[in-house]
Amino acid sequence: MVSRATIALVGSDSLLGREIRDIVATSATGLSLRLIGADEAEAGRLTRVGDEPSLVNVLEAETLVGAQAVFLAGSSESGRKALELAGDSVTVIDLTYAAEEHPEARLRAPLVESEPEEDEGRVHVIAHPAAIALALFLRRLQAHEPVRRSVVQIFAPASERGLAAVEELQQQTVNLFAFKPLPKALFETQLSFNLLARYGEEAPVSLEESELRIERHLATLLAFPGEGAGVPMPSLRLIQAPVFHGYSFSAWVELETNPGVEALESGLGTETIDVRDAGLEPPNIVGQAGQGGISVGGIVPDRNNPEACWFWLVADNVRLTAQNAVAVAEQLR
Numbered sequence: 001m002v003s004r005a006t007i008a009l010v011g012s013d014s015l016l017g018r019e020i021r022d023i024v025a026t027s028a029t030g031l032s033l034r035l036i037g038a039d040e041a042e043a044g045r046l047t048r049v050g051d052e053p054s055l056v057n058v059l060e061a062e063t064l065v066g067a068q069a070v071f072l073a074g075s076s077e078s079g080r081k082a083l084e085l086a087g088d089s090v091t092v093i094d095l096t097y098a099a100e101e102h103p104e105a106r107l108r109a110p111l112v113e114s115e116p117e118e119d120e121g122r123v124h125v126i127a128h129p130a131a132i133a134l135a136l137f138l139r140r141l142q143a144h145e146p147v148r149r150s151v152v153q154i155f156a157p158a159s160e161r162g163l164a165a166v167e168e169l170q171q172q173t174v175n176l177f178a179f180k181p182l183p184k185a186l187f188e189t190q191l192s193f194n195l196l197a198r199y200g201e202e203a204p205v206s207l208e209e210s211e212l213r214i215e216r217h218l219a220t221l222l223a224f225p226g227e228g229a230g231v232p233m234p235s236l237r238l239i240q241a242p243v244f245h246g247y248s249f250s251a252w253v254e255l256e257t258n259p260g261v262e263a264l265e266s267g268l269g270t271e272t273i274d275v276r277d278a279g280l281e282p283p284n285i286v287g288q289a290g291q292g293g294i295s296v297g298g299i300v301p302d303r304n305n306p307e308a309c310w311f312w313l314v315a316d317n318v319r320l321t322a323q324n325a326v327a328v329a330e331q332l333r
Contacts, residue, residue, distance in 0.1 A: 037074075298310070
C-alpha cells in the first residue's frame, strides 16, 4: 500500500476547508487530512472526509506534529496562530493571506506555473483566485495573439469574505422582504440587490484592499516564466456583487492583430480553460459552481475598435483557491 502524506487542515469547517476536504476525498488520493478547528468551539466535533469519519482537533503544537504540511483555511487569527505553532518544522500552505508578509512566503498558483521553482521555501501563499483566473486567461491569450492592452471589471462574490459574509448577504435579502433592519457587520452597507464600488466606512476590511491584492498578485503571476509571459498588466476595477459564490469578469482586450472571434475561441481552450463558443450560452457562475479552472465565452468584437474584443469569464473562487492549494500539497510529497 502506498503511504499517504498527512496534511493538517486548520479551519476544516470554513468554506475553503470544506472544499479542500471534498477535493482530497475525490481526487487527491495521495493526501490524508488531519482536521483542526479554527477555534476551540469547533474542536471535538465528529465530521467526515469523503466517506471516512474524522474528528476535529484543537489547534495546538501537538496536533501539528507529524504533518508534512498545514493548510491555513480558517480565520486570519487561526492562521497566524498556526504559523507560530508550526515554527520552522512544518511547511505552510496559506489560503487566507495570513502569512503573506512572512519573510519566507512565496506566491503560488500551480495552474499558472509552467513548472515549480526548485527552491520554493517553507511558506506557500496561494494567489488570490481573481488573479489566478485572469492570469490563466491573459497568458493563454498572449501565447496565441499578443495583447496590446486590457481593461477588466471584476465582480466579487460574498463568499470571498467567508461564510459570515454569505450569511450576512442572505440575511439582508430576507430582512428586506420582511421590512426589517439589515445586518451590516461586514459590508457596513446594503449589498443585497445592490452593487458596491466601496464598502461602508466602518467595514472591517476595505474593497480597495482586495483590489490592491488582486493587482499585486496578478502582476507576479504574469511575470512567471513560460507560455504567455510578457503580457501587459491590465487596468482593474473591483466591484462587490450581490451574489453568494463565484467571480465574474468583463474583460476588454486590444490585440496587436485581431484574428476574429472563431480563431480566439479555438485558441483559448486548455485543460483549465473551458471555452463556450458563439453557439452556446455564455458561462455563468451558477454553471461554474464546483468546477475547477475558468470558463470563457460571450466573445464579441468591439464595434469601435477593430483590434479589440470583449470577453466574459467566470470562476468558482472557493474551488479555484482550494484546487491550487491541493496541487501545492501534492507537489510537496
